[in-house]
Amino acid sequence: MSFLRVRHLSKRYRLSTTDFLALHPVSFVLPSTGLVAIKGKSGSGKSTLLNLLAGIDRPSTGKIYLQGEDITERKWPLLGHEASMIFQHYNLIEGESVLQNVALPLSMRAEGKKKAKELIEQFGLSSLMDRDVSTLSGGEKQRVAICRALVTDPLILFADEPTGALDEANSEKVMKELKAISSTRLVLLVSHNEELISTYADQVIHIVDGKMKKGPEVAPEPMAKYRTRRTRQGKKWVLPFLLRNLKKNKIKDTMCFLSGTMGFLALLLSFGFFAGNMPAMEKEQGKSLLFLSASISRRSEVEIPGSALTLVKKTRPSYEEAMDALPGLKEDNISSDYSYFLPSTLPFRFEGSEFEPTAMQPIYDITLTEYGSELLIQGEAPRDNDFHHCIVNQEFIDRYGENLLGGMVDIRSRSVVTYRNIQSEVFLDARWEIAGVVKEFGFLNVPRIYYSHSALEEKLGEIFVRGEQAQEISIQSLVREAEDDSPYGNYAQQIFFHDPSEVYRLFHLLDEGDLGDEVEVTSPSYALRQSFSSLSQAFTSSLTLFVGIALMGLCLILGMASYSSLVAGRKDNAILTVLGAKRGSIISIYVSEALALCLGSALAAFALSPLFQIGLNVLLKKEFDIERLINIPYSHYLGVPLFTILSLLLFAFLLGAISSYLPLKAFHHAPIVEELRDE
């Protein structure tokens, strides 16, 4: 049984125009101990042979057997398992100490540093233990490299021109050490130094122009003493490399961190808007004297004979119908709609001047004892529900000027009624003193004059019209007795709620569509809520789009940063591979870097978000007149405690992992020999 056997091993490089046979097929056997030198002129193919044997380059033909086992196509190479390698230019991890370098293969195997220290002492390098390897001399560096190669107690040590960069004295020293090492294992050395080879080598392979001129002469050996090894990898060694990368890529990482923070801030604030806008709107919308008012009408569809069209006809429902449609409604919630006589928009005169049509709104309680007193910002609410006072809102003041309190609003409304076949003109005159000003929820609000509904009703009770045979009837009674399709009821009944909870119940019925097809309820607050909801939905969709674009940008930035770090660190990565690190573990260094950035920026965004939330809410308050439109749910959302931070971190984790892993996995394929090539 031979220790290492090579059969018809060759290497053909594919160049752009031609193929180049760098190593013609060679066959030989190597012993399990001793120093075997591969000699030849520069460019003859020595390193090519060594790299094929070490497994860092793939042969074009041939097979390699280790103790009878074909290892040519083995998934894991010899290096990092049964073999180690040293190089002309040492390939140490610069910036790390001697001990760190020597202990690295151990930490990859999740082993302690003890053996590394012992070896360093054995090689007389104790005084350099904590020195950065970049500060050492060439001879010292090579001896550190030998220590690192021996720390895993390999069966084979490959050495590619280990004395090539050393002076004579150091070359001798290194060769002596290699010779000593070769007493217990195979040392396969590439060199063009004839003198050293003749002094130290037990066997020689001579290569000339890619052909083996002379092979080793090896006596048959007893049965194998060793078994092939597959060392398991630890993960702890990744952390120092991650920290090293963070330090090295400070500027790039800071920029990634900042863009991550901005992206996550945008995400958090949009989420805050999504979670906060409707509750904030609901909180505000009660701040209106209109809030307790609604109207209800009966809907019926009338077929038009000879036409495919149907007409929707609105008529005034009876009290009973209204109460059926809105369970819980009491008689004092419902009243006739008198807008036929006092329309909801009407021109008015103020202190002698004529003004354009403005909203006139009857309310149940103009004394504001039931509702709305906290909205009063100027003046006082009238003491009684009389027809001499009105209340205006802030928008009215904004439109018609300040200091209107005590001023007189004059209106005149003319309507025509027919009673018992006689048509009469009805004039309704009112002169209202502005008693108070209310500050209402301003979103989409218009200038409005509030007057007392009951006072109007009383007034209409005092206006009589005459019919045939001199019969008289008050307008109030006329409206009450009006037929379904008479215009006087303006097709509706007024509803005045007395408690906000009744309004919310109505909203609920409207949301659920539980009112049926027969009646139609119009609530100004509900309409406002609907328009706000549509607006905020549109707003949320566009925000989602923008945040999506921002996060995609972040993914690209992270992917690019990870990829460029990997490319910048390719030499170190090649060294790590030679020491036995799996590609997956090396990629995990860069993925961890992206993860650290992502999680860090998510946390920073989370910490900064209250500040941005306050600032944006101030701006939005100006725009929409709604407090706390953005309200990031910090403690709970959908009943899940810490929902925001947990889902943010999970999201950041996935984003970092995916955006860095994919490009690293997909694009980096440079062969390890290229990256290890001595400069």
Ligand code: ADP
């Ligand atoms: P040595 O170690 O004896 O100096 P090498 O084994 O490095 O020589 O190279 C042998 C020949 O193969 C050289 O002519 C070199 O230019 C060529 N060679 C080495 N690597 C490559 C490669 N990746 N592509 C093409 N030619 C290569």
